[in-house]
Amino acid sequence: MTSIFKALADPTRRQVLQMLRAGPMGAGALAEAFDVSKPTMSAHFAVLVSADLIEAEKSGRTILYRLKMSVLEEALMDFAQVFGLQVTSETPTMPGRIRAKEKS
Amino acid sequence: MTPKFSIRRALLGTALYLLLALAIKKLGPLYLAPETVLRLGGMWIAVPVIVFANALPKSLVPLDRATCDPAIVQAMRRFVARALVLGGIGFVLAYALAPVAIANSLAASLLLIALIAAIVRVVRTVRRIA
Numbered sequence: 001m002t003s004i005f006k007a008l009a010d011p012t013r014r015q016v017l018q019m020l021r022a023g024p025m026g027a028g029a030l031a032e033a034f035d036v037s038k039p040t041m042s043a044h045f046a047v048l049v050s051a052d053l054i055e056a057e058k059s060g061r062t063i064l065y066r067l068k069m070s071v072l073e074e075a076l077m078d079f080a081q082v083f084g085l086q087v088t089s090e091t092p093t094m095p096g097r098i099r100a101k102e103k104s
Numbered sequence: 105m106t107p108k109f110s111i112r113r114a115l116l117g118t119a120l121y122l123l124l125a126l127a128i129k130k131l132g133p134l135y136l137a138p139e140t141v142l143r144l145g146g147m148w149i150a151v152p153v154i155v156f157a158n159a160l161p162k163s164l165v166p167l168d169r170a171t172c173d174p175a176i177v178q179a180m181r182r183f184v185a186r187a188l189v190l191g192g193i194g195f196v197l198a199y200a201l202a203p204v205a206i207a208n209s210l211a212a213s214l215l216l217i218a219l220i221a222a223i224v225r226v227v228r229t230v231r232r233i234a
Contacts, residue, residue: 021182023175024167057167064167067178071158071189074182 007051008080013044020067027063146199150192157188172233180229184222191218
């Protein structure tokens with residue numbers, strides 16, 4: 001449960017989960033939406049995979065990520081989104097593009 | 105990744121569920137008011153619905169075995185899971201809060217509505233895929 005809260009505490013990871021609600025996406029396509037380095041993005045993916053919120057599947061040369069959230073976990077994410085839960089102590093910096101979007 | 109669910113665990117969970125249901129039925133009247141026993145028994149019925157519906161979006165079919173757009177299937181699973189969880193919660197709340205005389209009918213109606221919504225969505229998705 002702690003890993004789930006840790007994963008949902010970061011806005012970038014929540015944004016990734018929001019994007020995956022539309023369907024499976026490649027790691028590259030997901031990374032392009034954020035102004036962060038690839039290793040940082042990989043770290044975010046690793047946290048989400050270890051919390052069992054997404055699943056990585058190899059498709060040819062690319063890695064596809066799929067949403068793997070229970071109803072309760074989705075409700076927790078929406079709760080965190082609405083109330084702006086942000087615990088970014090051990091997470092990489094927030095992406096500029098998303099930050100700019102949230103400011104506007 | 106090793107599977108989280110095993111037959112032993114499932115059997116243990118089922119046994120525990122039935123044991124608690126039996127305890128409510130047999131021991132409940134000794135310590136609780138008949139109305140409370142009825143409410144607890146009713147609420148207990150919806151627990152497996154909520155638990156299994158909640159976990160539904162977590163069971164994924166490998167992409168290489170997918171026969172259609174995985175995004176469509178994902179949306180359907182999420183809708184069905186949410187509908188059934190809400191139906192289950194409605195069932196529990198009806199048994200917990202509604203007057204005893206109508207609790208059973210209200211609970212069943214709420215779960216039935218959720219079930220119909222889920223079936224309609226599945227049928228619509230299957231038609232869309234076909």
